[in-house]
Amino acid sequence: MNGHPRQDGDKETVPADLVIFSAGINATSLRQLRLSAIGPSLTAVLPINFHSLSMLEDLLVPFLKSSKNLREIMIICPEKLILQTQGALHNTVSSTVDHPDISLHALLGGSDFQSGIVEAISRVATDWILLMDHEGLLQQSDSTVNDLLHPPTTPVPFGPRGVIISPFNISCILSVDGPEKASYLLPPFLVPTFFTANGLSYTGSDIWISLGRRIADSSSDGTGGIVINTYGHNVGWCPTSFTTNTTLGLQNPVAWGSSILVDRLHDPCLVRKPSANFGVFFVFLPTVRDLQLLSPLLCLLQSTGHSVHMFVYDDYDELRNTVGWETHTYIFGECLLTYTIISGHITVSPNSQAHTTVLDWLSTSDVRPDIVIGPSHEVIFDKVVTFYHETLRNATIVRIPKEDFPHCVWMGSLSKIEWQAWEVPRIEISIITKDRPRSLLRLLQSISNGRYFGDAVNLRINLEQSADTKTLKLVEGFSWPHGVVFVHHRVIHGGLLAAVVESWYPMSNDTYGLLLEDDVELSPLFYAWAKMSLLRYRYGNPGNRSSRLFGISLYQQKNVELPLEGRQAFNARLLFTKTGFLHPTTPYLSPVPCSWGAVYFPEHWREFHAYLSFRLSEHSMKFNQDIVPGVRSNRWTKSWKKYFIEMVYLRGYVMLYPNYENFLSLSTNHLEVGSHVKVRTREKRDLFVLPLMQLPISISLPVPSLLDLPYRTLPAWNALPVLNLTGSLTTLNVLTSAGALRRRELTGCVNEPIQYDVWDLMCIGSRSP
Template sequence: MSLLEQDPPMEQQVDQDLAGTLNLTRVALELGEAHTVETGSLTAVLPVTSTSILTLRNTLSPVLNSPSCVSKVLVVCPESLLAQARLAVRLAVRDAPESDHHPDISLSPWNGDPVAAVLHAVPQLSTERILLLDDTGFSGLSDRTREMLLCPIAADLPVGPRGVTGSAGNLSCALPSIEIRPASYLLPPFFLPSSLVQEVYEDWADLGHAVSGSREDRLGGILRGLGDPDSNWCNIPQYRTSYVADLFTPSSSDPFSTKGGLFVFLLPDINTLRVLLQFVCRVQESGNSIKILLYSEPRTLLGQTHNFNCRVQYDATSVTGYPTIPDWLDRLEREAEVIFTVDEPATQAARSERATIVRIPRDDLPYAYWMGSLSLAEWKCAVLWFYSPRPCLNLHGLTDWHVPQIQISIITQDRPQSLERLLSSLTRGRYFGDSVSLRMNMEQSSNLETIRVVDAYQWSHGTVFAHRRVVHGGLLPAVVESWYPHSNDSYGILLEDDVELSPLFYAWIKMGILRYRYGEARNQAAPLFGISLYQQKNIELHPDGRRPFDARKLFAENNIPDPSTPYLSQIPCSWGAVYFPEHWREFHTYLANRLSETTMEIERIVVPDVRSNNWTKSWKKYFIEMVHMRGYVMLYPNYARFVSLSTNHLEIGSHVKDRPKDKQEAFMLPLMDLGSSVHLLDLPGGRLPEWDALPALNLTGFLVSL
């Protein structure tokens, strides 16, 4: 069923253009006669990101130094940056000239998209007018435009220097102009009456549509600049991606692409689709066909996307004539390979004898963007050629996204505060609808507080098993015996209790497992024994001691095309990593033989010239031996600024006897937050590389060939 709007007849279009010109003239007269808002009636809302936090002090300066009608400033800031933001605010206020009219500045924590954070904060404000900023504040604006924004006129619609003009399907960036021009919607900075934002909107386009829908002249805003020097603002990526592409309602005759599979998205409404657009567009750009059903959307409407050159189409049950999801699926022209649904009662009726069905909790949808990087084979769980020549099947013989079973195993003894920190980070993790079992391994000498923490912990993503040794074993058996794979689809995340995790640690692991274990045959590699969550900042195996290490610098110096690529290393990670089933079983066998001395004496040096030969009580000493002899490697992340999926707090324990500040700083890493400027897909080409494109390092951090 086609829902595309038809162009109006030429005569009607001319009349509309004339009416629009008259309306704009009327608005211009109204703006010219409008008075300036009263001091104290304007709140400025400013988002902060991990990039802009460094300039927040200067960004606040115009509000504090210039003649301003702003009485309040709300800074929306990721929780991880609150301390830095407070300091920047204090310094900005200290540097400002003395005045009786300094605005009150408050901080509001948020995690996620800064645009959504601003728009969610606005309905809570009490002043008559609102000045909406992006994280750059007043950058690129003339002094006159800045003054206009800080003491605006009392207009009854949004006014600002930057915006988008045109209609759906034919949008363009509005170049700066002194003349007043109409806009479909504005982009920050702009001001508007607070009465226009009584509900939460998802993006600037959504707000513009709401404003235009309430007016006879259909204006979404007014463009007004006063000699702004930055005429190239349209090409700034954060602005450009806000107007280039459209969402279209569908045509039932839309042809299918033949290059890839058919991906079906069952989503409740248009706002959910907007949240997933980066992901959906990526799937489509990979050559797959897309079909989208909005099963709870009561309206037929148009929206704007945040993706460059991407158009997607959707159906809505309210207009398709198909009352249920199964009816709609039955009428598709071909059977889907993948059905992506929100995990809620309305979608439980979705069934398929062929498709991989992926059900994602609603709260995880904003962070599912990494799934757009997966190939069709990875979605389908392709053949594991190197040890199990069979497709990824569930008990019913259907392809199943959930066949890889990832289990978490925690090793703890007598650090209850550390254990609570680790468990809190697990609770904050995003698991995208997977069932994940959790095993707590306590030493015989675990204290009562540690046992209490284990007993009290609530885990909502799968089964929990608690185990406590009756005879003290030490760290080596505590780690090695903490997990044993029950099948070749079983994967173990091993965590000592001084580790803390990023909320996206599970996404990194699943993305890697699907690519290098279940994807195309060329990317399935038997030497890969696991995936590290921790990003190496030091190499500890040099015979003469620890050395700083920066993979990005190493790759740049050796002309590796993209220094941001993840890499392979022979070093097993003990500060958060997933291990693969065949290699962990093999390690059990190797360690049992090694400790029994049936093949060699325990003192024998297997790996020459490495510091781990002195680690007599460490399981890593023996794993390094096995890796060295058999040519195995582990995948490591390599994000900017050492942003990591796990960090080590270097607590006092079996192998750490003191923790001076310089030593802590050498090992503790910044974690990838949900609202971080560093993303999972900050990778070459926005996806994990092909196997043969991964650089490989030896035990001492030098590039080698596999």
């Protein structure tokens, strides 16, 4: 328990006019409740972490404008950020003459933000409290901001984000037609202070549910708040990751349901009114068993707002004499999947009759799909796609091998625009090897065990001139069913630097290189992580795309190797927890290039080729000149990473890193003896070898998953934490400024360099056509 628990005998005083919940309220009447004079007083509570501290000026803008209602802004931040926050506040408000009082509250010791909020609101003396998360009001419309800063005379808790709990599901509310009742609200929202006057107790890690219960207990119809003004909003806030085996039920069955048990495998967060931002899916499956195997994906698609139409075409119901179709329902936890299935007795040419029935069903549909999903190498599905091209011609066709059905749930996190780019990116695997056949065999086996979800993946094996006979025979006998295999055997020794840099070159800007040395081993889900990340940050919403991102690491950092004082242990989750991040489980950005399993982007890899040629030619600076100040990589005379780090530093580039629990990784390094490892001790190996994420044994058994992420999806680009080369938190702007300053020191140039042009970067003149 946190805060001030209420005793069983305590009774709260709640105004009688709270029955407005049952009387109903609309947007017009809500605005009519505003006072024409000063009106109810308001305190805004704003948590600040390291990431949001960099946006403090933007966060405070709505509150520094003239508002007679707003009396105080309470800022809550970790103790370690107090001095930085004070400085940022001084710079922000020093030029503002008339602004509300601003108080700063430190989270002491191991206190979390929710306990800090409970402590802060216990001191509030105004009529209303505006409760926010680290985003403040940045994501809200002007209309919503105005409503939240001008409380009504009647004590109605309200905000743009809410959840409703029923006996059958938990739904995120999207208020389009007008205000809607919620079981509880999520920040930002307004709440009358009397609801928190006697202290607020909460269990687990969610005070919003506890506050919703308190409000629901006090209202006449079990309502925990009103949702307003969410039309057109991004629903990424929807809390799709509920605690396993958490009972959310209250006695009121309308508002809270009856002891709903939420299973994290089937996402219960159903967005009730999907907008044009969500896709229409047609899913064609041979059997009900296939639908069951794919049900985690189908349920997640439904729960995040997509429209899913399912047809099972090879399980015939022979109780009827005429061939047709009928509707059935499959229940997966709290998820209900409604599908169409062929019914009737098929005796002649089953494949032909089945595909004709599917086409008849399609012809009756007035819905046109955005994405069509079906099994790979299935005659009936192929015929449907071929013969009904008019309906499906603008749809993205996704063919998935049936053996991959149980491992597709990660696809449910993709947006419509990301699904529509499904066939665009092409990942090519490039292996670098010489004389470690046992290590190479382990790598090849892990690649063969990977799930590729129907994608064609070409493989290139790069053999050094001195490759031994066992290695050559192993490569000659390797079979690869997912694409073309190309073997490159050097005739002159090149060394590791040349072997890596020359191992791959992109054919187009939609071609990506996964570079693997032979002592690496991969998780079966490595390809899913890479493709999920590519679709989000290269092909998704334009706000999630950035030329600063140069690649995707499969490996988690357990150490940072670049500090001058030597290698240091590193734990991203611990760092983000200590610095007050709302979601310490988030992936993050780092300028450190990974050499133990990583996907590199085409534009940046071409630029690196040009940069390395420039550096090795000593065109305008000595080969041994230090480009990056204060890092150990300056001593790495034979490492390609030394030069990649130089280019990254000058440009302000970053790589995406995973951040799963207990360093669960998509690749690991076995630290075999070779060019850079002379002695392989157990202690040294334990510093680098990581556990690999495995496939679930059954869809009903929860295991660590790719979707163990904030809100079960990859974060927005601007929500990703950023580290510097030595593992400290920073921002992209700081990285870019540091690189620009160093470039000026090295070259004297102050102009903005042309993107991906090394010669212009080094101030020699552009060689671009």
